[in-house]
Amino acid sequence: MVTKTKKMFKIIRIIVLISFLSFSKGVISQNNTSQLNATHRTYEIWDDQPAPNRGKDYSRIQARGYPTDSDWEAHSYPIGNGYMGANIFGRTDMERIQITDKTLTNGAPYGHGGLTNFGEVFLEFDHYEVKNYKRSLNLNEAILNVSYEYEGVKYTREYLANYPQNVIAIKLKASKKAKLSLTVSAVVPYLRSADAYNHSGETIENIAKYANTTAQDNLITFAGNVPSFSLNFEGQVKIINEGGKLIANNENGSNEIRIIDANSATILISTGTNYELNEDIFLQDSTELKLNSKIFPHKKVTEIIENASLLGYKKLKESHLKDYQNLFSRVNLEVSPSVPNIPTKTLVENYKQDASDIYLEELMFHFGRYLLIASSRKGTLPSTLQGVWSQYHVTPWSGGYWHNINVQMNYWGAFNTNLAETFTGYQEYFNAFTPKTYQHANTYIKKWHPSAFVDSEKGNGWAIGTGSNAYHVNGSSGHSGPGTGGFTTKLFWDRFEFTQDTTYLREQVYPALLGMSTFLSKTLLATEDGKLLVDRSASPEQRHNGVHYMTIGTTFDQGFVWETYNDLLKSAKILGTNDPFLEIVRNQIDKLDPIIIGESGQIKEYREEKKYGDIGDPKHRHISHLCGLYPGTLIDSKKPEWMEAASTVLDFRGNKTTGWAMAHRMNLRARTKEAEKAYEVYSEFLRERTLPNLWTVHPPFQIDGNLGTMAGVAEMLIQSHEGFIELLPALPKAWQTGSFDRLVARGNFEVSLRWKNSKISSVKILSKSGGKCSIKLPNTKGVQLKDRMGKQIVYKITDEDIIEFNTKKSGKYFITIK
Template sequence: MLKSLPLLFFLLFFSLNAVSQNAKNNRIYEVWDSQPAPNRGKDYSVTVARGFPFDRDWETYSYPIGNGYMGANIFGRTDTERIQITEKTLTNGAPYGTGGMTNFAEIFLQFNHYNISNYKRSINLNDGTAYVSYDHKDVTYTREYFASYPDNIIAIRLSANKSSKISLTVRAEIPYLRGKDELNNSRGTITKIAKSGKINTSENQITLSGSIPSFSLNYEGQIKIINDGGQLLSNSENGTKDISIVDANTVTILIATSTNYKLNKNIFLQDSTQLKLDPKVFPHDKVSKIIKEASSKTYQELKETHLKDYQNLFSRVQLKLTKNQSTETTSSLVENYKDNATNPYLEELMFHFGRYLLIASSRKGTLPCGLQGTWSQYHVTPWSGGYWHNINIQMNYWGAFNANLAETFLPYEQYFEAYLPKAFENGSTYIKTYYPEKFNENPHKNGWCIGTGANAYSIGVPGGHSGPGTGGFTTKLFWDRFEYTQDTTYLKNIAYPALLGMSTFLSKTLEPKQEGILLVDRSFSPEQIHNGKYYETKGSTFDQGFVWETYNDLLKSAKILDLNTTFLNRVKKQIKKLDPILIGESGQIKEFREEKTYGEIGDPKHRHISHLCTIFPGTLINSNHPDWMKAASTVLNYRGNETTGWAMAHRMNIYARTKEAEKAHDVYSKFLRERTNPNLWTKHPPFQIDGNLGTMAGVAEMLIQSHEGLIELLPALPKAWKNGSFKGLMARGNFEIDLKWTNGEVTYTSVLSKIGGTCRVKYKNINRVKIKDKSGKIVPIKQLSDDVISFNTKALSKYIINF
């Protein structure tokens, strides 16, 4: 039984909420409001992005917490609190019949508190905890909510400043138990979803369990109620199954969930949906163990474990874009920003909120962060909440590396290792179908591939609207992780084999054309439509560019690992024949080789700017090719910023790479004005987490870049960020950077070299600086130009650059 800490907890609440336990970060970030979130319910008449029913209050006002396994949305109400639970492996047939996230449970805490005062609800980003506090009838009530990754539970703590004042009723619902719902999917066929479930109550526990036949999926959730003082009353009469708490001092509620889903290669290799999971496996024992172990700890022990784990990640980075920390509610900040056009504090807060969401959505041993992170109130989640590989899943992880959260990429690596055998199978099928003369009976000789759509149960193949370059877009993440961490074991065991397999596949898609050029045959620029259908071509810039990126990363990997093979020699020859970047008559990077003037093929204002992916996240277009950089900027100007949320985020990152600071800031500002909800969730629309995470990466990219073999300081600093500082942002080479600037000029920089090696730094007139090590000794530097220097570093040593 969980041990109780009586009213001492109430005093601890305020100190923990006001002062983070992390001494390194001296600014507390809160997403907060002075009113509860409204809860007007779901609207079954509204379908958004093939998902339904829509719940505007959930999307716009509720506050999310999560631990990678599951998430909760908190409304902070004082009449009846709503806590909506998502478990990432709970899936149904989705709009495509291939599986998608769905709502796990709705939990309600009925307080019947009206006529309240001094109300506040918040998420403290520094400690990953949500809070509610208010006064009612001369009593101050407080609540804490957090999702612990180490203990895999959601914990809720209810307390008051007077004893015997906690009274409420706890009930739970399994949503969408409505028999069989028929859904029209994208192929015009019918997917039937029949969800069964039951709720049982005992003296102090509510158990929800059931099955979804789409994938033979079994699920269970347990809600454990632990009271200090007072009485517990279980009610199972007249179909009502709830537990009432009367006159307690404090109440702790623990929530654990699970399913019989287990990530492994057989899930992807098995074609039958009914055989992907074992219907005889139930998660009861697993959930019971989680609850039992969590209950054996005090609430404070649970929270301390959560704080230690969470703050280890969140506290690594500090960023300040203004001296002034706003005292406005977050909803007011967002609303007022629409008129003021800029507010450095909101722009700063949004960056930190992105890091919070990534930590809450993607942890080792969990499924990756999908379109909606780890949150869905839907029966059918928009776009299935899946992993879309023509930009969205990549965008989710762009900021994992430069924002010092590399561990959050581990779920995608684990997912990749599970789907890889199927990807090799798909690669063989693809080559046999479209290039039969190149087919090899050995799947590894054909390479692996992946298309746009993917989820916890299946992966796609190139075609339809996105070509083979989709796989290269994906392997870029693996190379980036190596470049930032310099982990050669990872390079040897994961990144290099991934690059080799993808290069093998891409090499077979290349066909010789005029003047010795090799072009990807059957090529697309993702989702671009011309004359009413997806435009198929040969050698689109997107596909050609990612063949180049993949080949280039493979060759760099092979050099590091000291490898030399016949295939690598072939790649060395082929990479010179790709001719990936062409400039058209309008001064634009061509999207298609046959394009002459901008926009003559496809939608000139399309949300995707796939032909610019080789400037970001790729590296082919860089400052060594100023004509290409100028042409990329021309495309951005033509394309415009009237687009979806995630597409604004991509434009922001590319403007950072073209060093157009004001344009990068302008699109970020537009994103905050038009695509940001009062709870800081961002929308496509509807809500998609890629906008949050893509702009988080963009802020870091404006402040530090390292893709050209050196660390460039403040490459795209806008006028709105006149003074500021950051600590802990990462550069390739495994260098951690701290920096301060005043009036737009760098005044202080330190470099922490994690593994040693040569460090190259770029900033105007940097050849005048002096560098000292931690002992104050002058470090020799090599002047490569007026703006570039290099110096040797030792592992785990810090170097101060004195301007």
């Protein structure tokens, strides 16, 4: 009787559950028709061969960097956790794992500090003539896999860079017991005694590095110092074997550990230096005194390794996936009808010949988000010019932060692709160097505008030049004007607009804007016709008659004074601030005259030019006078004559340029709503600047090209800088059917969209902060707006193609278009 009753209740529960699911399905179908629930794809970069490893070439100098390693650049696969990065070759004979730590530098190439290779870890398998080989980097998981068969045994490796525990973890397995045998060793490259080559005029002392490596029990330790920066460093490689035994060997300088007949093994790698990000590093001018030479990272590195060992690989993997997927899985974007089952290098090569298979265009977007997460996290230095990866003794352009476009480009896509947290690394870096920039402003104004100088600590605002790194920040540049600082504060305002974080606005954005506005106001020269023009102005890196051209009132500088003033006034209004200085800004902003159209129908780069190309290189990589179009908001659709003139400049400038410069052109074309031209430059970028491992080149490799085009894809699909959300503003014909989920619009709205035959079919809006939502649609007739419960929402049409409605925080809204 009891059994029958239990069965009856079980049947009733099943019936109720089915009824509930049917009802729920009906509600979802009725209220959420915008969601097609497309299965999120698994994105892989993969190859059926190991990466070649032919070594370094000291005869090739790239962007002042050396030695060149073409195989590292083009074929290795990168992993990273913000603190450190590793490049994996996936070899079966001698695996190479190249390690970078963003805090390890030497003096080259400018004497102020530049990235340098931290170490190389080798796994000697001696497996040749293997079968069924595959190496793959899974972007959904940020895990790199290597698998193959050798002498009847399947061998697998998993590599991950865990951010919460700050450790690189590798899991090695064999399909049969007692079949895992290899030798693990570590090397610190470019030591003074062997590899201290000098190719760019540096002194040997400036680039010298010393280190010792020892192997004991299950631990390899490599530690040393860089005298020119009083920099102490240490790396540890720990091996945890399951089955078999370990034998450490230090004879003849081998410093290795032999794994013999194990079932599986875990290898943990940790790095550290005595670098600590703080304002004293930037305030201290002497490189030798920036760090405390008596502090060693041994305790810190040891604790990291021990804690990771206690967790074990399984928990390390779980914490890694939880952390990483929280960021990466937020956004889905599909524009390709299918996923080709071919190695990535073949995909790239095929695209160069025939761009009709558009999957590479989709894959590159996701790879960009992967790289940003891997290279910039809270508590780490920002993503450098090379992200978090450098095999070089002297890294190209020092691997630093270049504020006349490159570092900004690294973060353009952080906000609209739902990765605002990655910007925290730069914000922390900015906060550390800011006290030095107030000193720079005092020096600059006292020298060039003495009548405007105020003798107080912050009375002249703050100033920044082009170059900076982990130890140094410039105050001015001979080839980029004062607008460089406004270029930087634009990032802070954008972060607020996308997140609506008023605490961040009050504590970070407003002070930065106020300080930069104060500085810029003192650089302005009043002209006889009532205009205010930046004195000592430059358009970044442009030359005329062989020298960097310095003048008055370039469009770049005038534009970023306007952007900074405009953002400051909007911030003050939101915060209810009534600073007396704001009245000066209000009086000055309309006298800037930032945009002038020349005789060729172009936006002038210089006030004194008449026809396009009169001054400077007409094909220059920088296109700085259009920064008011992107990333700025000065030029928009409300000024169609400016938009047309911007398009004219882009036509004149052309796309034959460096990788990052192509990325800027792509974003600019997206803003002018020239879909096919935006797509054209993206396609050219993929054909001409993309390597087999999907890193992109200036050349050489620079991460800004990857991250800049990632931002460009999002900008083609959604824009929100004109006070409303515009959907598919620059949709090319090649992407006629597709979808995206949870791209972010200003106002902190997460937007999901489906389109078919280039027409929007459904839209979902998640209002993260509440407030008014305005959306531009191609046709407002037949539009239905409902909330998550299926209730009809009243909206008004403010223009013929913009609907406006009020939202609640965390509210979901669904738009269907008949």
